[in-house]
Amino acid sequence: KQEVTQIPAALSVPEGENLVLNCSFTDSAIYNLQWFRQDPGKGLTSLLLIQSSQREQTSGRLNASLDKSSGRSTLYIAASQPGDSATYLCAGPHTGNQFYFGTGTSLTVIP
Amino acid sequence: DTAVSQTPKYLVTQMGNDKSIKCEQNLGHDTMYWYKQDSKKFLKIMFSYNNKELIINETVPNRFSPKSPDKAHLNLHINSLELGDSAVYFCASSHADTYSSVQYFGPGTRLTVT
Numbered sequence: 055k056q057e058v059t060q061i062p063a064a065l066s067v068p069e070g071e072n073l074v075l076n077c078s079f080t081d082s083a084i085y086n087l088q089w090f091r092q093d094p095g096k097g098l099t100s101l102l103l104i105q106s107s108q109r110e111q112t113s114g115r116l117n118a119s120l121d122k123s124s125g126r127s128t129l130y131i132a133a134s135q136p137g138d139s140a141t142y143l144c145a146g147p148h149t150g151n152q153f154y155f156g157t158g159t160s161l162t163v164i165p
Numbered sequence: 166d167t168a169v170s171q172t173p174k175y176l177v178t179q180m181g182n183d184k185s186i187k188c189e190q191n192l193g194h195d196t197m198y199w200y201k202q203d204s205k206k207f208l209k210i211m212f213s214y215n216n217k218e219l220i221i222n223e224t225v226p227n228r229f230s231p232k233s234p235d236k237a238h239l240n241l242h243i244n245s246l247e248l249g250d251s252a253v254y255f256c257a258s259s260h261a262d263t264y265s266s267v268q269y270f271g272p273g274t275r276l277t278v279t
Contacts, residue, residue: 097255097270
């Protein structure tokens with residue numbers, strides 16, 4: 055069974071800092087990995103999708119990498135802003151069409 | 166325009182009741198999903214469904230059943246509600262299967278069982 059862990063569970067940084075969120079998974083047989091953000095009381099918004107054949111994806115200030123061999127993905131946020139405050143989740147489908155979410159990292163960017 | 170919508174947004178009901186949550190997507194996607202987010206904010210997939218196949222997470226009690234009247238809708242029906250069913254339920258959809266497509270989520274339905 056796939057287990058997805060995110061470290062740290064919570065992170066607080068001053069505005070303008072660059073930061074890295076980590077995601078690790080136990081089974082490398084994933085087809086892709088997706089990063090989401092969830093705002094309090096809201097649904098999930100997809101940020102980036104990395105296919106298993108890719109190493110990274112970029113969207114604006116966000117960069118996500120995937121290393122299947124080590125079972126890790128990172129989400130890099132450049133020049134953080136208060137509007138980035140949210141919970142960030144990584145998720146990946148495993149063989150058998152089961153989709154596993156990480157435990158989440160709660161990010162607070164302090165103005 | 167709302168891509169994935171769910172109704173109701175909040176649902177409070179008593180133990181033993183039967184309830185349904187509706188989900189609709191206007192993205193033309195082929196596959197829809199239901200997720201449960203528990204009090205610890207952990208998300209678990211419950212079902213994935215397209216017009217070919219229903220895949221059920223083996224941990225989901227058979228009191229939960231997805232019903233799809235058409236490709237744009239996947240409703241979640243819950244029989245004999247229990248206290249432990251209290252959670253936020255999210256519907257999602259994707260263009261194809263989970264292997265290659267971004268999933269789009271609805272706003273969630275907060276279910277409280279008293």
